[in-house]
Amino acid sequence: MSRFLYGANVQANGIRQHYLRYGGQGPALILIPGITSPAITWGFVAERLGEKYDTYVLDVRGRGLSSSGPELTYDAETCAQDVNAFAAALKLDSYSLIGHSMGARFALRAAVLQPAGVRRLVLVDPPVSGPGRRDYPGKWPWYVDSIRQSLSGMDAEQMRAYCPTWSEEQRQLRAEWLHTCYEPAIQRAYEDFHQVDSHRDYPALSMPTLLMIAGLGGVILPEDEAEIRALQPEITLAHVANAGHMIPWDDFDGFFRALGDFLD
Template sequence: MSSTFLHGGHVFANGIRQHYLRYGSNTGSNTGSSTGEHSARPSIVLIPGITSPAITWGFVGEVLGTRFDTFILDVRGRGLSSASDTLDYSLDAQADDVVALTEALGLCAFAFVGHSMGARIAARAATRIEAGLKSVVLVDPPVSGPGRRPYPSQLPWYVDSMALARKGMDAEAMRQFCPTWTHEQRQLRAEWLHTCDERAVLASFKGFHEDDFFADAAQLKVPSLLITAERGDVVRPEDVSELQRATPSMLHARVPDAGHMIPWDNETGFYAALGDFLGAPVSLQTPA
């Protein structure tokens, strides 16, 4: 498959610099007047998790880009987007960023695909958009929150790995944190993890236990798909049942042989779980 990477870029939106990576086709985009099969489908705004700069989702962007105009966001405090000791790292600010990003890019029809923290951002942002949003995919969202069980990952896992990355680490050093990943995946994380602002990560982790994801998910007015991992303890069957009771139209797919970082563990299964929900199926064999 040839590369679908188009370019990286920045916009000034919601008062900060937001960096994104764009994948798709040069022959079509719903941000302009060009034509092509991509322009007939909603664009995808992919929102990564708590310590995942946009570049680490590039392999997914390559595949989604075969069928969709795809934008992968560096959430504030990660990658090349703004970070500072005075920046608001709350869920509300992150959600407002995504809304402002879609406006700054001129997207007229789009879908959110959010993983982990990104799924919580997508659900909150969806409550603030009046037009343009066509669907939402929530990929293994933390269901922790007020009165609920804590998020299963431990904070030192993030803090310790970021501290090593700031000093300088390689793929082998990253193995202790990501033992099942490939060398290439660990090398990329080792290269980019230092760009994650510890203040942003601490605030987001705190928000996992203070923000009510279920309340946001219950307000979804567009088609939604919940994708969960067979392994791990982030989303349990009873959580799925509760979410679907609140939003009966919410679809659900469980990816076998995958932990929380679903595309890293079972990339084929991740695309199979998406099916044609976004408007067209994708797979590792989809030609660019």
């Protein structure tokens, strides 16, 4: 039985924010996807989360069915403020945040800007690049080439060139929705991976925080773990040894083993 309830829009931080809701019972949970992942692509994860949590999956601005276009700004600070405005618009006064990759950096910043409502914070393989640091391992052409191809229409087989390890269903869904990722929004997010230092926020965290690390992703290396733990000694680390950066796609059960009962 599906845990999906509905998709809806809310006016928050001056834009239309679209979301998908799963479960409807239990503690509230807001899930913020990565750089080119509209909310619907996280549906298979939200179905499982919806068994225990009232789960809201966001379309980040410039993606999916949320506001997009040249009149908007797409910097990391604004996108973090979107998260807090979304929670306020839905009158969620106590909730957990899960963010993946870019979404993890937004969740981290949102939790520091407005910690009062955040019960728990889960950061799934966030980029640790920034000023004076090594580059993010994902290269820009991978993003822009696939987005431009999707604008003219692509199918699951064509998506295989970009996501060779994914199932046909996963590739089909990405091929269907990737065209909603507005290229300037994606470019600004990618640039912010290298221009914004998210490490500044770790010492300010005041809620229980889990850092989930992909063993095969190359995003967070042992020295990065050590630095983050030094900045925030209370953080919990969990590894998914056999997964790349897209952890639930590579090891669905491993993702949930790493999450464990942390949100409880």
